[in-house]
Amino acid sequence: MEQISNLQVVPCASSDYLKAFTVRYSQNGTKKSWDFMRTHDSVSVLIFNTTSHCFILVKQFRPAVYMCEWEKSMPTPPHPEGSQEGSEGCPAPAPDEPATSGEGQESEGAAGQPEQPPASAGVTFELCAGLVDKPHLSLEEIARQEVLEECGYDVPVARLRRITSYRSGVGVTGAKQTMFYAEVSDEDRVSEGGGKPQEGELIEVVKVPLHEAMTFAYDESIPKTMGVIFSFIWFHSSMSPKYKISTNV
Amino acid sequence: MEQISNLQVVPCASSDYLKAFTVRYSQNGTKKSWDFMRTHDSVSVLIFNTTSHCFILVKQFRPAVYMCEWEKSMPTPPHPEGSQEGSEGCPAPAPDEPATSGEGQESEGAAGQPEQPPASAGVTFELCAGLVDKPHLSLEEIARQEVLEECGYDVPVARLRRITSYRSGVGVTGAKQTMFYAEVSDEDRVSEGGGKPQEGELIEVVKVPLHEAMTFAYDESIPKTMGVIFSFIWFHSSMSPKYKISTNV
Numbered sequence: 001m002e003q004i005s006n007l008q009v010v011p012c013a014s015s016d017y018l019k020a021f022t023v024r025y026s027q028n029g030t031k032k033s034w035d036f037m038r039t040h041d042s043v044s045v046l047i048f049n050t051t052s053h054c055f056i057l058v059k060q061f062r063p064a065v066y067m068c069e070w071e072k073s074m075p076t077p078p079h080p081e082g083s084q085e086g087s088e089g090c091p092a093p094a095p096d097e098p099a100t101s102g103e104g105q106e107s108e109g110a111a112g113q114p115e116q117p118p119a120s121a122g123v124t125f126e127l128c129a130g131l132v133d134k135p136h137l138s139l140e141e142i143a144r145q146e147v148l149e150e151c152g153y154d155v156p157v158a159r160l161r162r163i164t165s166y167r168s169g170v171g172v173t174g175a176k177q178t179m180f181y182a183e184v185s186d187e188d189r190v191s192e193g194g195g196k197p198q199e200g201e202l203i204e205v206v207k208v209p210l211h212e213a214m215t216f217a218y219d220e221s222i223p224k225t226m227g228v229i230f231s232f233i234w235f236h237s238s239m240s241p242k243y244k245i246s247t248n249v
Numbered sequence: 250m251e252q253i254s255n256l257q258v259v260p261c262a263s264s265d266y267l268k269a270f271t272v273r274y275s276q277n278g279t280k281k282s283w284d285f286m287r288t289h290d291s292v293s294v295l296i297f298n299t300t301s302h303c304f305i306l307v308k309q310f311r312p313a314v315y316m317c318e319w320e321k322s323m324p325t326p327p328h329p330e331g332s333q334e335g336s337e338g339c340p341a342p343a344p345d346e347p348a349t350s351g352e353g354q355e356s357e358g359a360a361g362q363p364e365q366p367p368a369s370a371g372v373t374f375e376l377c378a379g380l381v382d383k384p385h386l387s388l389e390e391i392a393r394q395e396v397l398e399e400c401g402y403d404v405p406v407a408r409l410r411r412i413t414s415y416r417s418g419v420g421v422t423g424a425k426q427t428m429f430y431a432e433v434s435d436e437d438r439v440s441e442g443g444g445k446p447q448e449g450e451l452i453e454v455v456k457v458p459l460h461e462a463m464t465f466a467y468d469e470s471i472p473k474t475m476g477v478i479f480s481f482i483w484f485h486s487s488m489s490p491k492y493k494i495s496t497n498v
Binding site: 005012016017018028030036037067071117167170174220230 | 255284320416418421424483489
Protein backbone atom coordinates (compact mmCIF):
# COMPACT_ATOMS: atom_id res chain seq x y z
CA MET A 1 0.00 0.00 0.00
CA GLU A 2 1.27 3.44 -0.94
CA GLN A 3 1.97 5.97 1.78
CA ILE A 4 1.62 9.60 0.71
CA SER A 5 2.72 12.26 3.16
CA ASN A 6 4.10 15.80 3.38
CA LEU A 7 1.77 16.99 0.64
CA GLN A 8 2.33 20.55 -0.52
CA VAL A 9 0.68 22.30 -3.44
CA VAL A 10 2.01 25.44 -5.06
CA PRO A 11 1.13 27.29 -8.26
CA CYS A 12 3.37 26.24 -11.10
CA ALA A 13 4.64 29.38 -12.81
CA SER A 14 7.01 27.54 -15.11
CA SER A 15 7.06 23.84 -15.86
CA ASP A 16 9.44 21.65 -17.79
CA TYR A 17 6.53 19.32 -18.45
CA LEU A 18 3.43 21.43 -18.96
CA LYS A 19 3.95 23.95 -21.74
CA ALA A 20 0.99 26.14 -22.50
CA PHE A 21 0.49 28.04 -25.73
CA THR A 22 -2.22 30.23 -27.17
CA VAL A 23 -3.31 29.87 -30.76
CA ARG A 24 -5.18 32.73 -32.42
CA TYR A 25 -7.01 32.09 -35.66
CA SER A 26 -10.00 32.90 -37.77
CA GLN A 27 -12.68 30.23 -38.10
CA ASN A 28 -14.98 30.96 -41.02
CA GLY A 29 -14.08 34.62 -40.59
CA THR A 30 -14.65 34.76 -36.82
CA LYS A 31 -11.56 35.57 -34.76
CA LYS A 32 -10.94 33.04 -32.01
CA SER A 33 -8.29 32.21 -29.45
CA TRP A 34 -7.57 28.97 -27.61
CA ASP A 35 -5.11 27.95 -24.92
CA PHE A 36 -3.64 24.50 -25.35
CA MET A 37 -0.73 22.35 -24.31
CA ARG A 38 1.78 20.74 -26.60
CA THR A 39 2.04 17.02 -26.20
CA HIS A 40 3.50 13.82 -27.46
CA ASP A 41 1.35 11.18 -29.07
CA SER A 42 1.23 7.94 -27.14
CA VAL A 43 0.82 4.20 -27.43
CA SER A 44 -0.91 1.75 -25.14
CA VAL A 45 -0.94 -2.03 -25.13
CA LEU A 46 -3.55 -4.50 -23.97
CA ILE A 47 -1.45 -7.47 -22.83
CA PHE A 48 -3.02 -10.90 -22.50
CA ASN A 49 -1.05 -13.69 -20.91
CA THR A 50 -2.08 -16.92 -22.61
CA THR A 51 -0.38 -19.06 -19.95
CA SER A 52 -2.39 -17.71 -17.04
CA HIS A 53 -5.32 -16.33 -19.03
CA CYS A 54 -4.87 -12.96 -17.36
CA PHE A 55 -4.69 -9.42 -18.59
CA ILE A 56 -1.53 -7.60 -17.55
CA LEU A 57 -2.15 -4.06 -16.33
CA VAL A 58 -0.04 -1.50 -14.55
CA LYS A 59 -1.03 0.28 -11.39
CA GLN A 60 0.54 3.42 -10.04
CA PHE A 61 -0.02 6.43 -7.85
CA ARG A 62 -1.13 9.35 -10.02
CA PRO A 63 -0.66 12.73 -8.35
CA ALA A 64 -3.14 14.43 -10.70
CA VAL A 65 -5.86 11.90 -9.89
CA TYR A 66 -5.08 12.17 -6.20
CA MET A 67 -5.32 15.94 -6.30
CA CYS A 68 -8.78 15.70 -7.88
CA GLU A 69 -9.93 13.61 -4.94
CA TRP A 70 -8.11 15.84 -2.50
CA GLU A 71 -9.92 18.85 -3.89
CA LYS A 72 -13.28 17.12 -3.58
CA SER A 73 -12.57 16.55 0.10
CA MET A 74 -12.25 20.32 0.60
CA PRO A 75 -15.22 22.06 2.26
CA THR A 76 -15.87 24.68 -0.46
CA PRO A 77 -16.49 23.85 -4.12
CA PRO A 78 -13.49 25.59 -5.60
CA HIS A 79 -14.48 25.90 -9.27
CA PRO A 80 -16.25 28.94 -10.67
CA GLU A 81 -18.82 28.32 -13.37
CA GLY A 82 -18.13 28.51 -17.07
CA SER A 83 -14.97 27.79 -18.97
CA GLN A 84 -13.26 27.61 -22.29
CA GLU A 85 -14.05 23.97 -22.48
CA GLY A 86 -17.12 21.84 -22.89
CA SER A 87 -15.83 18.46 -23.83
CA GLU A 88 -14.80 15.10 -22.52
CA GLY A 89 -12.46 15.58 -19.61
CA CYS A 90 -10.62 18.80 -20.06
CA PRO A 91 -9.14 21.44 -17.82
CA ALA A 92 -11.11 24.40 -16.65
CA PRO A 93 -10.72 27.56 -14.63
CA ALA A 94 -9.19 27.10 -11.22
CA PRO A 95 -8.91 29.38 -8.22
CA ASP A 96 -5.78 31.37 -7.64
CA GLU A 97 -4.14 28.92 -5.33
CA PRO A 98 -5.19 25.73 -3.61
CA ALA A 99 -4.62 25.36 0.08
CA THR A 100 -1.52 23.64 1.31
CA SER A 101 -1.83 20.42 3.21
CA GLY A 102 1.00 19.52 5.55
CA GLU A 103 1.31 16.07 7.06
CA GLY A 104 -0.58 13.64 4.88
CA GLN A 105 -1.58 10.33 6.38
CA GLU A 106 -1.09 11.85 9.78
CA SER A 107 -3.54 14.68 9.14
CA GLU A 108 -5.60 15.37 12.22
CA GLY A 109 -8.65 16.67 10.38
CA ALA A 110 -8.58 20.04 12.13
CA ALA A 111 -11.40 22.53 11.63
CA GLY A 112 -11.55 23.65 7.98
CA GLN A 113 -8.75 21.24 7.12
CA PRO A 114 -10.44 17.98 6.19
CA GLU A 115 -8.62 14.70 6.39
CA GLN A 116 -6.46 13.97 3.40
CA PRO A 117 -7.86 11.13 1.26
CA PRO A 118 -6.02 7.80 1.47
CA ALA A 119 -3.25 7.25 -1.07
CA SER A 120 -5.41 4.62 -2.75
CA ALA A 121 -7.63 7.46 -4.01
CA GLY A 122 -4.83 8.32 -6.44
CA VAL A 123 -3.88 4.81 -7.54
CA THR A 124 -5.18 3.91 -10.99
CA PHE A 125 -5.19 0.77 -13.12
CA GLU A 126 -3.99 1.46 -16.64
CA LEU A 127 -2.86 -0.21 -19.80
CA CYS A 128 0.86 -0.44 -20.28
CA ALA A 129 1.57 2.79 -22.17
CA GLY A 130 4.19 5.27 -23.19
CA LEU A 131 4.86 8.48 -25.03
CA VAL A 132 5.91 8.62 -28.65
CA ASP A 133 9.03 10.62 -27.93
CA LYS A 134 11.66 8.74 -29.92
CA PRO A 135 11.47 9.87 -33.53
CA HIS A 136 13.69 7.05 -34.77
CA LEU A 137 11.38 4.33 -33.44
CA SER A 138 8.08 3.12 -34.90
CA LEU A 139 4.93 3.06 -32.79
CA GLU A 140 5.28 -0.71 -32.54
CA GLU A 141 8.90 -0.45 -31.36
CA ILE A 142 7.93 2.08 -28.69
CA ALA A 143 5.06 -0.17 -27.61
CA ARG A 144 7.46 -3.10 -27.41
CA GLN A 145 9.84 -1.11 -25.20
CA GLU A 146 7.04 -0.13 -22.84
CA VAL A 147 5.83 -3.73 -22.52
CA LEU A 148 9.38 -4.74 -21.61
CA GLU A 149 10.12 -1.87 -19.23
CA GLU A 150 6.80 -1.71 -17.46
CA CYS A 151 5.66 -5.33 -17.50
CA GLY A 152 8.79 -7.38 -18.11
CA TYR A 153 7.64 -9.23 -21.24
CA ASP A 154 9.85 -9.37 -24.32
CA VAL A 155 7.42 -9.38 -27.24
CA PRO A 156 8.55 -9.24 -30.87
CA VAL A 157 7.07 -6.34 -32.79
CA ALA A 158 5.45 -8.79 -35.18
CA ARG A 159 3.21 -10.00 -32.37
CA LEU A 160 1.73 -6.57 -31.74
CA ARG A 161 -1.69 -6.13 -33.30
CA ARG A 162 -2.97 -2.64 -33.86
CA ILE A 163 -6.47 -2.18 -32.38
CA THR A 164 -7.20 1.42 -33.31
CA SER A 165 -6.26 5.05 -32.70
CA TYR A 166 -8.14 8.05 -31.39
CA ARG A 167 -7.74 11.57 -30.00
CA SER A 168 -7.36 12.29 -26.31
CA GLY A 169 -7.97 15.46 -24.33
CA VAL A 170 -9.38 17.16 -27.41
CA GLY A 171 -9.87 20.40 -25.52
CA VAL A 172 -6.34 20.83 -24.30
CA THR A 173 -3.85 18.35 -25.71
CA GLY A 174 -5.49 16.63 -28.67
CA ALA A 175 -2.77 14.03 -28.97
CA LYS A 176 -3.18 10.86 -30.97
CA GLN A 177 -3.18 7.61 -29.05
CA THR A 178 -2.65 4.27 -30.74
CA MET A 179 -3.69 1.07 -29.00
CA PHE A 180 -2.12 -2.34 -29.58
CA TYR A 181 -2.90 -5.86 -28.46
CA ALA A 182 -0.17 -8.28 -27.48
CA GLU A 183 -0.48 -11.91 -26.53
CA VAL A 184 2.33 -13.04 -24.27
CA SER A 185 3.14 -16.20 -22.39
CA ASP A 186 5.09 -16.84 -19.22
CA GLU A 187 8.01 -17.77 -21.49
CA ASP A 188 8.18 -14.17 -22.72
CA ARG A 189 8.72 -12.90 -19.19
CA VAL A 190 12.32 -11.73 -18.84
CA SER A 191 12.14 -9.32 -15.90
CA GLU A 192 9.92 -8.00 -13.18
CA GLY A 193 8.98 -4.84 -15.09
CA GLY A 194 8.03 -1.92 -12.92
CA GLY A 195 9.19 0.95 -15.13
CA LYS A 196 12.32 2.99 -14.64
CA PRO A 197 12.79 3.66 -10.93
CA GLN A 198 15.68 5.99 -11.79
CA GLU A 199 13.14 8.19 -13.59
CA GLY A 200 10.82 8.07 -10.61
CA GLU A 201 8.49 5.42 -11.99
CA LEU A 202 6.98 3.24 -9.30
CA ILE A 203 4.83 0.90 -11.33
CA GLU A 204 3.19 -2.24 -10.06
CA VAL A 205 2.34 -4.99 -12.54
CA VAL A 206 -1.05 -6.54 -11.85
CA LYS A 207 -2.97 -9.43 -13.34
CA VAL A 208 -6.70 -9.45 -14.00
CA PRO A 209 -8.02 -12.96 -14.68
CA LEU A 210 -9.98 -13.24 -17.89
CA HIS A 211 -13.11 -14.50 -16.16
CA GLU A 212 -13.14 -11.41 -13.93
CA ALA A 213 -12.31 -8.91 -16.64
CA MET A 214 -15.75 -7.59 -17.52
CA THR A 215 -16.75 -7.25 -13.88
CA PHE A 216 -13.47 -5.44 -13.27
CA ALA A 217 -14.07 -3.18 -16.27
CA TYR A 218 -17.43 -1.95 -15.04
CA ASP A 219 -16.63 -1.80 -11.32
CA GLU A 220 -16.57 1.94 -10.75
CA SER A 221 -14.97 1.53 -7.35
CA ILE A 222 -11.75 0.54 -9.14
CA PRO A 223 -10.16 3.71 -10.58
CA LYS A 224 -9.04 3.06 -14.12
CA THR A 225 -8.60 4.64 -17.52
CA MET A 226 -11.09 4.27 -20.33
CA GLY A 227 -8.35 2.41 -22.20
CA VAL A 228 -8.71 -0.48 -19.77
CA ILE A 229 -12.49 -0.62 -20.12
CA PHE A 230 -12.48 -0.22 -23.87
CA SER A 231 -9.75 -2.79 -24.47
CA PHE A 232 -11.42 -5.38 -22.24
CA ILE A 233 -14.70 -4.98 -24.05
CA TRP A 234 -12.84 -5.01 -27.37
CA PHE A 235 -11.23 -8.31 -26.38
CA HIS A 236 -14.58 -9.62 -25.30
CA SER A 237 -16.09 -8.66 -28.59
CA SER A 238 -13.20 -9.70 -30.86
CA MET A 239 -11.62 -12.64 -29.09
CA SER A 240 -14.61 -14.42 -27.62
CA PRO A 241 -14.55 -17.13 -30.28
CA LYS A 242 -10.98 -17.89 -29.21
CA TYR A 243 -11.20 -17.57 -25.44
CA LYS A 244 -14.04 -18.20 -23.08
CA ILE A 245 -14.99 -14.98 -21.35
CA SER A 246 -17.50 -14.28 -18.63
CA THR A 247 -20.31 -12.17 -20.04
CA ASN A 248 -21.96 -11.59 -16.71
CA VAL A 249 -22.42 -7.84 -17.19
CA MET B 250 -16.29 22.92 -44.37
CA GLU B 251 -14.37 24.91 -41.81
CA GLN B 252 -11.97 27.58 -42.96
CA ILE B 253 -9.07 28.25 -40.63
CA SER B 254 -6.83 31.20 -41.40
CA ASN B 255 -4.58 33.81 -39.78
CA LEU B 256 -3.07 31.21 -37.47
CA GLN B 257 -0.71 32.59 -34.84
CA VAL B 258 0.86 30.69 -31.97
CA VAL B 259 2.38 32.34 -28.92
CA PRO B 260 3.59 31.00 -25.57
CA CYS B 261 0.87 31.27 -22.95
CA ALA B 262 2.39 32.83 -19.84
CA SER B 263 -0.91 33.12 -18.00
CA SER B 264 -4.17 31.41 -18.85
CA ASP B 265 -7.67 31.73 -17.48
CA TYR B 266 -8.27 28.16 -18.58
CA LEU B 267 -5.07 26.21 -18.03
CA LYS B 268 -3.96 26.47 -14.42
CA ALA B 269 -0.82 24.55 -13.58
CA PHE B 270 0.22 23.54 -10.08
CA THR B 271 3.05 21.56 -8.59
CA VAL B 272 2.43 19.05 -5.84
CA ARG B 273 5.34 17.93 -3.68
CA TYR B 274 4.93 14.84 -1.56
CA SER B 275 6.62 11.82 -0.10
CA GLN B 276 5.70 8.43 -1.56
CA ASN B 277 6.76 5.62 0.73
CA GLY B 278 9.41 7.95 2.11
CA THR B 279 10.75 9.09 -1.29
CA LYS B 280 10.36 12.80 -2.02
CA LYS B 281 8.63 13.46 -5.32
CA SER B 282 7.21 16.38 -7.26
CA TRP B 283 4.62 16.49 -10.02
CA ASP B 284 3.18 19.24 -12.21
CA PHE B 285 -0.52 18.93 -12.89
CA MET B 286 -3.52 20.93 -13.97
CA ARG B 287 -6.69 21.43 -12.02
CA THR B 288 -9.79 20.34 -13.84
CA HIS B 289 -13.47 19.79 -13.68
CA ASP B 290 -14.94 16.33 -13.90
CA SER B 291 -17.08 15.76 -16.96
CA VAL B 292 -20.02 13.85 -18.35
CA SER B 293 -20.60 12.43 -21.80
CA VAL B 294 -23.68 10.94 -23.38
CA LEU B 295 -24.12 8.31 -26.06
CA ILE B 296 -27.34 9.36 -27.78
CA PHE B 297 -29.28 6.89 -29.87
CA ASN B 298 -32.22 8.07 -31.94
CA THR B 299 -34.77 5.27 -32.04
CA THR B 300 -36.74 6.93 -34.84
CA SER B 301 -33.89 7.02 -37.34
CA HIS B 302 -31.72 4.32 -35.75
CA CYS B 303 -28.79 6.69 -35.69
CA PHE B 304 -26.26 7.71 -33.09
CA ILE B 305 -26.12 11.44 -32.48
CA LEU B 306 -22.59 12.82 -32.23
CA VAL B 307 -21.12 16.28 -32.21
CA LYS B 308 -18.37 17.46 -34.50
CA GLN B 309 -16.25 20.52 -34.01
CA PHE B 310 -12.94 22.13 -34.82
CA ARG B 311 -10.51 21.46 -31.99
CA PRO B 312 -7.55 23.85 -31.95
CA ALA B 313 -5.46 21.48 -29.78
CA VAL B 314 -5.96 18.60 -32.21
CA TYR B 315 -5.23 20.86 -35.14
CA MET B 316 -2.01 22.08 -33.55
CA CYS B 317 -0.83 18.49 -33.10
CA GLU B 318 -1.25 17.95 -36.83
CA TRP B 319 0.24 21.32 -37.61
CA GLU B 320 3.31 20.43 -35.59
CA LYS B 321 3.66 17.11 -37.39
CA SER B 322 3.74 18.98 -40.68
CA MET B 323 6.80 20.91 -39.50
CA PRO B 324 10.15 19.83 -40.96
CA THR B 325 11.99 19.18 -37.67
CA PRO B 326 10.75 16.83 -34.95
CA PRO B 327 10.28 19.40 -32.20
CA HIS B 328 10.15 17.21 -29.09
CA PRO B 329 13.20 16.35 -27.04
CA GLU B 330 13.34 12.87 -25.55
CA GLY B 331 12.24 12.00 -22.04
CA SER B 332 9.55 13.50 -19.90
CA GLN B 333 7.69 13.47 -16.64
CA GLU B 334 5.06 11.34 -18.23
CA GLY B 335 4.77 7.79 -19.46
CA SER B 336 1.08 7.17 -19.74
CA GLU B 337 -1.91 7.26 -22.02
CA GLY B 338 -2.01 10.61 -23.76
CA CYS B 339 -0.35 13.13 -21.57
CA PRO B 340 1.63 16.29 -22.05
CA ALA B 341 5.35 16.28 -22.35
CA PRO B 342 8.25 18.66 -22.77
CA ALA B 343 7.96 21.12 -25.58
CA PRO B 344 10.46 23.45 -27.23
CA ASP B 345 10.66 27.09 -26.23
CA GLU B 346 8.33 28.42 -28.83
CA PRO B 347 6.62 27.09 -31.93
CA ALA B 348 6.90 28.99 -35.16
CA THR B 349 4.17 31.32 -36.22
CA SER B 350 2.15 30.57 -39.29
CA GLY B 351 0.48 33.44 -41.06
CA GLU B 352 -2.16 32.94 -43.70
CA GLY B 353 -3.66 29.51 -43.28
CA GLN B 354 -5.54 28.02 -46.21
CA GLU B 355 -3.69 30.40 -48.47
CA SER B 356 -0.25 29.28 -47.32
CA GLU B 357 2.16 29.16 -50.21
CA GLY B 358 4.37 26.45 -48.77
CA ALA B 359 7.51 28.56 -48.92
CA ALA B 360 10.88 26.98 -48.18
CA GLY B 361 11.03 25.83 -44.55
CA GLN B 362 7.41 26.83 -44.08
CA PRO B 363 5.33 23.79 -44.94
CA GLU B 364 1.74 24.11 -45.99
CA GLN B 365 -0.70 24.39 -43.15
CA PRO B 366 -2.85 21.27 -42.79
CA PRO B 367 -6.48 21.58 -43.91
CA ALA B 368 -8.97 22.60 -41.22
CA SER B 369 -10.44 19.11 -41.36
CA ALA B 370 -7.28 17.86 -39.63
CA GLY B 371 -8.59 19.50 -36.46
CA VAL B 372 -12.23 18.46 -36.70
CA THR B 373 -13.15 15.61 -34.37
CA PHE B 374 -16.26 13.50 -33.79
CA GLU B 375 -17.17 13.30 -30.13
CA LEU B 376 -19.92 12.28 -27.79
CA CYS B 377 -22.12 15.06 -26.53
CA ALA B 378 -20.27 16.11 -23.37
CA GLY B 379 -19.81 18.81 -20.81
CA LEU B 380 -17.97 19.84 -17.70
CA VAL B 381 -19.28 19.25 -14.21
CA ASP B 382 -19.05 22.89 -13.24
CA LYS B 383 -22.43 23.51 -11.62
CA PRO B 384 -22.30 22.30 -8.01
CA HIS B 385 -26.06 22.49 -7.56
CA LEU B 386 -26.79 20.10 -10.43
CA SER B 387 -26.46 16.32 -10.46
CA LEU B 388 -24.39 14.57 -13.13
CA GLU B 389 -27.61 13.52 -14.80
CA GLU B 390 -28.94 17.07 -14.84
CA ILE B 391 -25.72 18.36 -16.39
CA ALA B 392 -25.84 15.58 -18.96
CA ARG B 393 -29.44 16.48 -19.76
CA GLN B 394 -28.47 20.15 -20.29
CA GLU B 395 -25.67 19.19 -22.64
CA VAL B 396 -27.92 16.95 -24.71
CA LEU B 397 -30.35 19.84 -25.06
CA GLU B 398 -27.78 22.56 -25.76
CA GLU B 399 -25.51 20.63 -28.08
CA CYS B 400 -27.92 18.27 -29.81
CA GLY B 401 -31.36 19.80 -29.34
CA TYR B 402 -33.07 16.83 -27.66
CA ASP B 403 -35.05 17.32 -24.46
CA VAL B 404 -34.55 14.11 -22.52
CA PRO B 405 -35.91 13.58 -19.00
CA VAL B 406 -33.21 12.70 -16.48
CA ALA B 407 -34.98 9.41 -15.79
CA ARG B 408 -34.15 8.27 -19.31
CA LEU B 409 -30.42 8.65 -18.82
CA ARG B 410 -28.69 5.35 -18.12
CA ARG B 411 -25.28 5.43 -16.49
CA ILE B 412 -22.77 3.34 -18.44
CA THR B 413 -19.66 3.74 -16.32
CA SER B 414 -17.00 6.17 -15.12
CA TYR B 415 -13.24 6.33 -15.48
CA ARG B 416 -10.21 8.61 -15.16
CA SER B 417 -8.91 10.72 -17.99
CA GLY B 418 -5.52 12.27 -18.57
CA VAL B 419 -4.14 10.50 -15.53
CA GLY B 420 -0.75 12.13 -15.98
CA VAL B 421 -1.90 15.73 -15.99
CA THR B 422 -5.57 16.23 -15.17
CA GLY B 423 -6.85 12.98 -13.68
CA ALA B 424 -10.47 14.10 -13.82
CA LYS B 425 -13.36 11.68 -13.48
CA GLN B 426 -15.56 11.20 -16.50
CA THR B 427 -19.00 9.65 -16.28
CA MET B 428 -20.68 8.28 -19.39
CA PHE B 429 -24.42 8.00 -19.90
CA TYR B 430 -26.66 6.46 -22.52
CA ALA B 431 -29.82 8.18 -23.73
CA GLU B 432 -32.41 6.90 -26.13
CA VAL B 433 -34.23 9.71 -27.89
CA SER B 434 -36.79 9.93 -30.65
CA ASP B 435 -37.54 12.60 -33.20
CA GLU B 436 -40.37 13.71 -30.88
CA ASP B 437 -37.78 14.75 -28.27
CA ARG B 438 -36.14 17.16 -30.71
CA VAL B 439 -36.92 20.71 -29.63
CA SER B 440 -34.13 22.71 -31.27
CA GLU B 441 -31.22 22.52 -33.65
CA GLY B 442 -28.62 22.18 -30.89
CA GLY B 443 -25.18 23.43 -31.82
CA GLY B 444 -23.97 24.58 -28.42
CA LYS B 445 -23.76 28.16 -27.25
CA PRO B 446 -22.53 30.34 -30.11
CA GLN B 447 -22.30 33.27 -27.68
CA GLU B 448 -19.63 31.29 -25.81
CA GLY B 449 -17.83 30.56 -29.04
CA GLU B 450 -19.15 27.03 -29.49
CA LEU B 451 -19.51 26.06 -33.14
CA ILE B 452 -20.84 22.53 -32.84
CA GLU B 453 -22.28 20.51 -35.67
CA VAL B 454 -24.73 17.72 -34.82
CA VAL B 455 -24.10 14.60 -36.92
CA LYS B 456 -25.86 11.29 -37.27
CA VAL B 457 -24.13 7.94 -37.63
CA PRO B 458 -26.51 5.21 -38.82
CA LEU B 459 -26.53 2.16 -36.60
CA HIS B 460 -25.54 -0.18 -39.40
CA GLU B 461 -22.44 1.91 -40.09
CA ALA B 462 -21.47 2.43 -36.47
CA MET B 463 -18.84 -0.26 -36.01
CA THR B 464 -17.16 0.55 -39.31
CA PHE B 465 -17.18 4.22 -38.27
CA ALA B 466 -15.74 3.37 -34.85
CA TYR B 467 -12.71 1.57 -36.25
CA ASP B 468 -12.10 3.84 -39.24
CA GLU B 469 -8.89 5.56 -38.19
CA SER B 470 -9.22 8.14 -40.96
CA ILE B 471 -12.12 9.67 -39.00
CA PRO B 472 -10.68 11.61 -36.03
CA LYS B 473 -12.66 10.81 -32.92
CA THR B 474 -12.40 10.36 -29.19
CA MET B 475 -12.14 7.01 -27.48
CA GLY B 476 -15.52 7.77 -25.93
CA VAL B 477 -17.13 7.36 -29.35
CA ILE B 478 -15.39 4.07 -30.03
CA PHE B 479 -16.00 2.67 -26.57
CA SER B 480 -19.65 3.66 -26.43
CA PHE B 481 -20.39 2.22 -29.88
CA ILE B 482 -18.82 -1.08 -28.92
CA TRP B 483 -20.62 -0.94 -25.57
CA PHE B 484 -23.91 -0.48 -27.42
CA HIS B 485 -23.02 -3.29 -29.73
CA SER B 486 -22.27 -5.54 -26.81
CA SER B 487 -25.15 -4.48 -24.54
CA MET B 488 -27.96 -3.61 -26.92
CA SER B 489 -27.55 -6.16 -29.67
CA PRO B 490 -30.50 -8.24 -28.45
CA LYS B 491 -32.64 -5.13 -28.85
CA TYR B 492 -31.31 -3.63 -32.06
CA LYS B 493 -29.79 -5.26 -35.08
CA ILE B 494 -26.23 -4.08 -35.50
CA SER B 495 -23.70 -4.74 -38.20
CA THR B 496 -20.87 -6.83 -36.81
CA ASN B 497 -18.76 -6.55 -39.90
CA VAL B 498 -15.53 -5.69 -38.03
